[in-house]
Amino acid sequence: xxxxxxxxxxxxxxxxxxxxxxxxxxxxxxxxxxxxxxxxxxxxxxxxxxxxxxxxxxxxxxxxxxxxxxxxxxxxxxxxxxxxxxxxxxxxxxxxxxxxxxxxxxxxxxxxxxxxxxxxxxxxxxxxxxxxxxxxxxxxxxxxxxxxxxxxxxxxxxxxxxxxxxxxxxxxxxxxxxxxxxxxxxxxxxxxxxxxxxxxxxxxxxxxxxxxxxxxxxxxxxxxxxxxxxxxxxx
Amino acid sequence: xxxxxxxxxxxxxxxxxxxxxxxxxxxxxxxxxxxxxxxxxxxxxxxxxxxxxxxxxxxxxxxxxxxxxxxxxxxxxxxxxxxxxxxxxxxxxxxxxxxxxxxxxxxxxxxxxxxxxxxxxxxxxxxxxxxxxxxxxxxxxxxxxxxxxxxxxxxxxxxxxxxxxxxxxxxxxxxxxxxxxxxxxxxxxxxxxxxxxxxxxxxxxxxxxxxxxxxxxxxxxxxxxxxxxxxxxxx
DNA sequence: GAACATAAAATTTTCGAAAATCTTTGATTT
DNA sequence: AAATCAAAGATTTTCGAAAATTTTATGTTC
Numbered sequence: 089x090x091x092x093x094x095x096x097x098x099x100x101x102x103x104x105x106x107x108x109x110x111x112x113x114x115x116x117x118x119x120x121x122x123x124x125x126x127x128x129x130x131x132x133x134x135x136x137x138x139x140x141x142x143x144x145x146x147x148x149x150x151x152x153x154x155x156x157x158x159x160x161x162x163x164x165x166x167x168x169x170x171x172x173x174x175x176x177x178x179x180x181x182x183x184x185x186x187x188x189x190x191x192x193x194x195x196x197x198x199x200x201x202x203x204x205x206x207x208x209x210x211x212x213x214x215x216x217x218x219x220x221x222x223x224x225x226x227x228x229x230x231x232x233x234x235x236x237x238x239x240x241x242x243x244x245x246x247x248x249x250x251x252x253x254x255x256x257x258x259x260x261x262x263x264x265x266x267x268x269x270x271x272x273x274x275x276x277x278x279x280x281x282x283x284x285x286x287x288x289x290x291x292x293x294x295x296x297x298x299x300x301x302x303x304x305x306x307x308x309x310x311x312x313x314x315x316x317x318x319x320x321x322x323x
Numbered sequence: 324x325x326x327x328x329x330x331x332x333x334x335x336x337x338x339x340x341x342x343x344x345x346x347x348x349x350x351x352x353x354x355x356x357x358x359x360x361x362x363x364x365x366x367x368x369x370x371x372x373x374x375x376x377x378x379x380x381x382x383x384x385x386x387x388x389x390x391x392x393x394x395x396x397x398x399x400x401x402x403x404x405x406x407x408x409x410x411x412x413x414x415x416x417x418x419x420x421x422x423x424x425x426x427x428x429x430x431x432x433x434x435x436x437x438x439x440x441x442x443x444x445x446x447x448x449x450x451x452x453x454x455x456x457x458x459x460x461x462x463x464x465x466x467x468x469x470x471x472x473x474x475x476x477x478x479x480x481x482x483x484x485x486x487x488x489x490x491x492x493x494x495x496x497x498x499x500x501x502x503x504x505x506x507x508x509x510x511x512x513x514x515x516x517x518x519x520x521x522x523x524x525x526x527x528x529x530x531x532x533x534x535x536x537x538x539x540x541x542x543x544x545x546x547x548x549x550x551x552x553x554x555x556x557x558x
Numbered sequence: 559g560a561a562c563a564t565a566a567a568a569t570t571t572t573c574g575a576a577a578a579t580c581t582t583t584g585a586t587t588t
Numbered sequence: 589a590a591a592t593c594a595a596a597g598a599t600t601t602t603c604g605a606a607a608a609t610t611t612t613a614t615g616t617t618c
Binding site: 098099101102136137140141144145147148149150156157169172173175176179180183242243244245247248252255 | 333334336337371372375376379380382383384385391392404407408410411414415418477478479480482483487490
């Protein structure tokens with residue numbers, strides 16, 4: 089009897105990693121804020137060792153910075169980094185999309201269709217005032233974009249895309265409601281058009297639509313972040 | 324006054340990280356070999372905590388794998404990964420090169436000229452039987468390629484390139500001598516031509532030359548790795 | 559009062575023992 | 589012989605105290 093799939097026993101270090109990652113992404117800490125071990129120990133309920141492992145890993149992924157003998161800080165946010173991240177994301181993801189359109193099989197099409205469907209359903213029931221449902225929407229959004237490029241055949245591209253998503257999602261979280269509430273924008277129509285072009289194997293069109301999608305997102309995020317900086321400076 | 328170097332003090336964890344990284348890159352361990360803490364503790368002369376931090380970081384960078392409650396292993400090597408890594412490297416670095424040619428200033432040109440010069444000098448005095456001088460040559464080689472793309476203006480691209488280099492250098496190390504000894508190849512001429520095209524701001528030519536440079540490297544590495552696999556299977 | 563040294567406090571980092579978990583061994587049963 | 593189970597051994601993982609380092613506070617000198 090197949091051993092009941094050995095329990096996904098998450099070590100304490102992984103628990104701490106997941107928790108901190110989630111909190112940083114969702115904006116629970118101020119950028120550049122020092123992350124004191126004693127404080128985190130209480131917050132996460134784990135000792136020093138697993139905590140430092142989690143922070144080391146987050147540092148390697150770019151979510152926190154570390155300086156020898158001076159501990160860890162939440163990684164800074166900046167307009168330059170936001171622009172850079174979104175541009176690089178577009179560059180890499182469009183390539184992965186081209187390859188997926190060329191190589192994708194029935195399963196790939198199935199993943200696109202079903203993730204788009206799930207995104208639509210979550211979008212219907214989504215409540216802009218509930219952080220829980222917004223996080224779920226964000227996850228479905230990511231799933232759709234992952235599905236789009238899931239036939240690229242390149243593990244390396246996938247990893248890069250994953251890390252770039254991580255770098256950009258921090259800018260989105262604190263203002264996702266603003267974003268989806270933007271009257272000039274219907275995200276489901278944009279996503280539907282990208283999906284259609286991809287399934288029709290129209291690579292140039294799909295790439296253009298995806299580029300436009302990210303350009304618009306970048307513009308809105310840059311605007312939102314500029315406003316935040318202004319508020320911080322003036323108010 | 325224990326140790327007079329207070330400023331550039333490397334923590335023990337960083338020492339362990341540097342050492343292990345170097346040993347993995349230079350092929351001191353067999354791929355997929357388990358990395359036992361007790362053994363590493365003796366080898367590195369540090370306790371469990373900094374060791375685990377180093378391994379966690381190496382895992383995030385892809386040089387080792389980790390499984391909960393089962394410790395760490397040296398990351399595997401494979402033909403697929405080698406191909407993928409070299410292709411992705413070419414894709415990303417050619418873009419960074421295009422941008423650098425467009426944006427590069429006098430300092431950028433200076434970095435190319437001087438790193439090419441340093442590479443040539445190291446190449447002259449390099450002894451294929453001395454691992455020390457081979458490692459130095461590898462470093463000058465990396466410096467040149469870093470200089471080439473150092474005016475891309477994208478921190479993200481630079482990071483990605485750095486990580487991809489890390490992923491590919493493992494395949495090169497055990498057979499660097501084979502590579503540079505290949506009679507059909509004069510690396511200094513290839514590098515000189517790339518440098519010339521870049522400095523002449525001829526982006527299409529520079530990109531073609533860089534692509535050819537990496538394609539040839541990839542071919543030789545794939546051949547070398549196939550031979551190694553055959554030897555492991557038969558002999 | 560500014561510059562400098564020094565002590566005290568706060569914080570990070572490391573160590574090694576203890577706990578938790580995996581792996582092997584070997585006896586027992588089917 | 590194959591399967592099962594529990595104890596013994598090996599290894600990873602965690603904890604908390606101790607060491608090392610940075611930061612802050614205090615006092616002294618010019």
